[in-house]
Amino acid sequence: METLSNLLHGFAVALIPTNLLSCLVGVAMGTIIGALPGIGPSAGVAILLPLTFGANPTTAMIMLAGIYYGAMYGGTITSVLINTPGESSSVMTTLDGYQMARQGRAGVALGIAALGSFFAGSMGVALLMFFSPLLADFALTFGPPEYFALMVLGFTALAGLSGTSPLKGLISVLLGLLIATVGLDVMTGTSRLTFGRLELLSGIDFLPVAMGLFGLAEVLVGVEKPGGFSIDKADLSLSKVFPRLADWRQSRWPILRGSLLGFIIGVLPGAGATIASFISYALEKRLAKEPERFGRGAIEGVAGPESANNAASAGAMVPLLTLGVPGSATTAIMMGALMMYGLRPGPLLFTQNPDFVWGLIASMYIGNILLVLMNILMIPSFVQILRIPSALLLPLIVVFCVVGVYGLQNSLFDVWLMIFFGLLGYAMKKLDFPTAPLVLALVLGEMLETAFRQSLTMSLGSPAVFLEQPISATLLTLSLLVFLYPLLASLWKGLARGTR
Amino acid sequence: MWRKVAAVSIVLVLVLGVGILSGCQRAAETKKTAYPEKPIELVVPFSPGGGSDVMARTIAKIMEQEKILPQPLLVVNKPGGGGAIGWTYAAEKKGDPYVIATVSSSFWTTPLTEKTPVNYKSFTPIAGIGLDDFLLLVKADSAITDVKQMVASAKAKPKSLKMGGTSTSDDRVVTSLLEKKAGIQFNYVPFKGGGDVMTALLGGHVDLAWANPGEALAQIEAKKIRPIASASRARLSKFPGVPTLKEAGFEVVFQQRRGIVAPLGIPEEAVKVLEAAFRKLSETTAWKKDYLEKNLITPEFMGSKDFGQALEERNETYKTVYKDLGVIK
Numbered sequence: 001m002e003t004l005s006n007l008l009h010g011f012a013v014a015l016i017p018t019n020l021l022s023c024l025v026g027v028a029m030g031t032i033i034g035a036l037p038g039i040g041p042s043a044g045v046a047i048l049l050p051l052t053f054g055a056n057p058t059t060a061m062i063m064l065a066g067i068y069y070g071a072m073y074g075g076t077i078t079s080v081l082i083n084t085p086g087e088s089s090s091v092m093t094t095l096d097g098y099q100m101a102r103q104g105r106a107g108v109a110l111g112i113a114a115l116g117s118f119f120a121g122s123m124g125v126a127l128l129m130f131f132s133p134l135l136a137d138f139a140l141t142f143g144p145p146e147y148f149a150l151m152v153l154g155f156t157a158l159a160g161l162s163g164t165s166p167l168k169g170l171i172s173v174l175l176g177l178l179i180a181t182v183g184l185d186v187m188t189g190t191s192r193l194t195f196g197r198l199e200l201l202s203g204i205d206f207l208p209v210a211m212g213l214f215g216l217a218e219v220l221v222g223v224e225k226p227g228g229f230s231i232d233k234a235d236l237s238l239s240k241v242f243p244r245l246a247d248w249r250q251s252r253w254p255i256l257r258g259s260l261l262g263f264i265i266g267v268l269p270g271a272g273a274t275i276a277s278f279i280s281y282a283l284e285k286r287l288a289k290e291p292e293r294f295g296r297g298a299i300e301g302v303a304g305p306e307s308a309n310n311a312a313s314a315g316a317m318v319p320l321l322t323l324g325v326p327g328s329a330t331t332a333i334m335m336g337a338l339m340m341y342g343l344r345p346g347p348l349l350f351t352q353n354p355d356f357v358w359g360l361i362a363s364m365y366i367g368n369i370l371l372v373l374m375n376i377l378m379i380p381s382f383v384q385i386l387r388i389p390s391a392l393l394l395p396l397i398v399v400f401c402v403v404g405v406y407g408l409q410n411s412l413f414d415v416w417l418m419i420f421f422g423l424l425g426y427a428m429k430k431l432d433f434p435t436a437p438l439v440l441a442l443v444l445g446e447m448l449e450t451a452f453r454q455s456l457t458m459s460l461g462s463p464a465v466f467l468e469q470p471i472s473a474t475l476l477t478l479s480l481l482v483f484l485y486p487l488l489a490s491l492w493k494g495l496a497r498g499t500r
Numbered sequence: 501m502w503r504k505v506a507a508v509s510i511v512l513v514l515v516l517g518v519g520i521l522s523g524c525q526r527a528a529e530t531k532k533t534a535y536p537e538k539p540i541e542l543v544v545p546f547s548p549g550g551g552s553d554v555m556a557r558t559i560a561k562i563m564e565q566e567k568i569l570p571q572p573l574l575v576v577n578k579p580g581g582g583g584a585i586g587w588t589y590a591a592e593k594k595g596d597p598y599v600i601a602t603v604s605s606s607f608w609t610t611p612l613t614e615k616t617p618v619n620y621k622s623f624t625p626i627a628g629i630g631l632d633d634f635l636l637l638v639k640a641d642s643a644i645t646d647v648k649q650m651v652a653s654a655k656a657k658p659k660s661l662k663m664g665g666t667s668t669s670d671d672r673v674v675t676s677l678l679e680k681k682a683g684i685q686f687n688y689v690p691f692k693g694g695g696d697v698m699t700a701l702l703g704g705h706v707d708l709a710w711a712n713p714g715e716a717l718a719q720i721e722a723k724k725i726r727p728i729a730s731a732s733r734a735r736l737s738k739f740p741g742v743p744t745l746k747e748a749g750f751e752v753v754f755q756q757r758r759g760i761v762a763p764l765g766i767p768e769e770a771v772k773v774l775e776a777a778f779r780k781l782s783e784t785t786a787w788k789k790d791y792l793e794k795n796l797i798t799p800e801f802m803g804s805k806d807f808g809q810a811l812e813e814r815n816e817t818y819k820t821v822y823k824d825l826g827v828i829k
Contacts (some may be wrong), residue, residue: 046548046577053557143705144689184582187690189613189668189827198588198616201581269699323702324718325695332695336549339714340557342794346718409580450692457689458662458705 003129010358014366019059019359026063027367030070031374033086035078037211038404040087041071041313042329047407049337057341058356062363064337065317068330069121069364072273072310073371076113080106080302081385082397084215088206089273089309091439092281094214096294096301103297107383111243111376112251112299113306118372120259120307124314125364127263128321132350135267135315136322142268144454145466149475150268151448154275156482157282158437168433176441179204180449187453199413206443208405208414212421213428213435215401219394220426242379251303254284262308266315269327273312274443280308286482314364321349321357535597535770536571543601545586547579551632551712551795552602555758558791559781566784568777573600582610584618591618593763597770600626603759603811605670608818612828613668620811623761624771627778628802628810630792632756633736634674634710635727636745637720639701644708647729647748654684662687664697664706671697671710673821674731674754680824681750701725712756713738713796731755738796755798757814759807775804 013019033044045067052060075090080097093113100109127135142150158173182193183203194200243251261283262276284304285294294301316327324346326332338345343353350357385393405418428435459465467473481488544556553575560573578586583606590601601623611619638644644653654661663686665671675688689706691697694715701709702724713736719725720739727742731754735744745752760778762771781787782801792799802810822828 049548050557050575053561140699140703143700143703184614184667186667186692189672191614198581198584198614201584201610201614202579270696319699323699325699325702332693333547333549335695336554339795340549340554344718347722347724348718410578411580411585454689454691457687460659460687 006354006358007129007362009354010360010362011365013058013355013359014062014362018056019062019363020366022055022059022063023066023363023367024370026066027070027073027371028374029063030067030072031074031077031371033067034071034074034076034090035086036074036404037078037084037086037215037401038207039407040075040207041068042333043408044071045330045333045337049333052337053340057338057343058359060341061334061338061356061360062367064334065360065364066367068334069310069313069367070371072121072306072313073114073117073375075309076110076117076302076306077382078215078400080109080113081382082215082393083218084397084401085210088210088443089277089305089312091210091214091274091436092277092305093302095281095436096296096298099295099297100299100302101386105297106386107379108243108247108299109302110379110382112247112303114372114375114379115243115248116251116255116258116303116307117310117375118368119255120262120311121314121368121371122365123259124263124266124311125361125368128314128318128364129361132318132322135318139267139269139319139323139327141471143469144451144458145469145472146475147268147270147447148451148455148466149472149479150265150275151444151451153475153479153482154278154440154444155448156479157278158440164432168431169437172428172433172435172437173441176438177445179209179438180442180445186450187457197413199411203446204417204442205408205414206439207408208418209421209442210439211401211405212418212423213425213439215397216418216422217425217429217435219397220422221429222390222394242376247299250299254280254300254304255307257283258304258307259311262311263315265308266312266327267318269319269325270447272316272328273309276308276312277305278440278444280304282482286485317364320345321360323347324349535767535773536569538598539572539574540569540597541599542573542575543586543590543599544575544577545579545583545601545606546577546604548577551714552604552758553577554795555630555791556602558787562781562784562786562790563777566781566786568780568784569773581616582606582614584610584614584616587622588616588618590761591622591763595765596763597766597774600760600762600774603628603757603761605756607761608811608815609669609822612815612818612822620815622764623811624764624766625804625808625811626760626762626771626774627782627804628757628759628800628807629778629782630758630797631732631800632712632714632758632795632797634670634731634754634756635713635716635736635739635742636678636729636731637701637709637711637716637725637727638707639704640723640726642707642726644728647743647745647750650708650728651682651684651750654682654686658685659687661708662689662706664689664691664700664709666691666694666697668822668825668827670754670756672825673818674710674752676821676825677752677754678731678745678750681745681752714794717796732798736796736798754817757810758797759802759810761811771804779803 033039045064071087075086076093078084078086079090079093080101083094083098085091085094097109182200184191184201191201258280261280265276281301284300285291316331319325319327320331326335335345402415405414408414425435455465542556544553546552556575560575563569564572578589590599593599644650663675667690679685697709700706729745729748730736730742731745731752733753
């Protein structure tokens, strides 16, 4: 009951006109930032942070949080329409979302993503509200061995993405892992594969790679074809762009599973929305009756990961608000912002600054409603992008990619990096190498390696550390089962046939 | 439809432009004097929201509010390469007194380990403005009660105590100094950032960790973690009950030094103006309240000359420790 009265108080704070306005501005900017390739939520929050100085901390934080979860909605748009993920947690959406767009179902993909995001976002806030203290304790049980096991589970998601040839998929994964090792090594402080370039010391960022491999490469392939993008433009009329009941029926379980999974992974500091979306995609593919539909426009492949990344962004607020430790790159910047406003996030935040915490939580409910309305109502106009003749659309995508990547750190080096990966992506497409495993290995690789070496350091070299902890042992067993599932399934079938 | 596209792009340009414009507008309020005749760029070699950024923005705000300089300071974030990108950018503006940069530990450590083209010798020292202390922390329910008992148990079983810290940064250095003075060995577990270290300590995955008082205060006040010592010269005013390592019998004094540098070859007059400005800044109540007190920074002002000497001494400390650790040859 206390929670509810606190929440009512929170709504009183969140509905003050200035706070309401800052929520609206935040979610609108978040949608734009998420949609723009290159500028993801963490860069967006960092760029807009100085604008909030001088504002009341609650008002400012409502806006920053709005940017964060707004970006999770916005990231879908470019993934679906032009195959360019706006931020890292939307990579999985390109796989089926873009295929849906090519089949003339872009509106359906965007609609189901918006509805799924709304459900996931609202559920995430509700879980955050009721279970924060419990969840905080759960998050703390994750040390390096547990993270290692979680990353391994994430890698099993790769197995399903290798396309026609497992060998080509494996090469793509290894390339991604190799790129993940570039930069300063956390464990020893030495630089690896930087070739004397200062820009490479902090490693290769995910965004230039993803935008090159997906967006730019797609443009290059499109240029070759006389018709440009081969998108079925037959029917973009209003009645056909929204999801239908059948689409909803197909998506409801993926949305629910994605939301729960996303929230739990989001709560863990460091894991975050991207990994949540990978695992959700892999899960949906495993559970699907016809897994071969995935990668060819399966709506579950959009609904699951899009719900997971939104729920994860709500989950990431748990460690920030209850423990005072940031759970993701974006919440790390928010934590710096809070300290600049003079609030010290920590275990006492809930009791010492109830106005702030509950106002923020209430604003997240409001923000999600604003976002789902905004995103659904905008679908008809977003889909119009596909009507732009490809002679104009293709150069426009290139401009967006270049400006977006440059905006990341004001660095031309990043632009060259993206162009390089664009060419690589083109070559990979021509040679029929899957590109998604490379990107995913790049994201997971660094954490996998760090967690592995930290665990072994902690245990003074004994690998038993991974099996001694119940959580890591469970996750590793689960990964093994997922990995062996196809083999076990066919063995079982063979046995069943044999006995008959 | 094209109108729609045009409208969307105009909105985008406006949104992104606001930040830049709000900075430029301030430049219009020019008064005719000697140096500085135009706004000064204050380069932060890290992302917004970090310790250096908080310091730079507070400096810019107070300098303007208290009218210490006739021209505003414009904070510019140039992150990447462990600070190397930002510092290289500043050092390359030789003779330009309109670019200054913040100094924190990576100012020394990155050039030492990475052999970057610029190091502490590539700058004109302006002022040292504060010290960030280190607290040695344990989890609230830890069996460790004080430093002496901790050292005894570490001696009894080498490498049995896990010490969390950020990579090869200050945490590594101060750990190494303590190991040497006490004749013990920790099992040092490196993490990516201070937040990760704190999480590992709270979760009991490591036994000990270092943190700046500003980082640790919220957790200490909530009684989740317990400071057992500080690596400062004297007890910290905020934690009068926490002994220094020196009191416990181990002569370890180490702090993160924060300050300001300019490129080489700037006019002597500019150095004087900037030095005086930062001296004045350090004496304002706003600085003491909004920066030092809020972030629990130990005040210590140093002028250009003293700070120059401190830069060199600090470089030697890092060099010695890194050689001992085998990080550099």
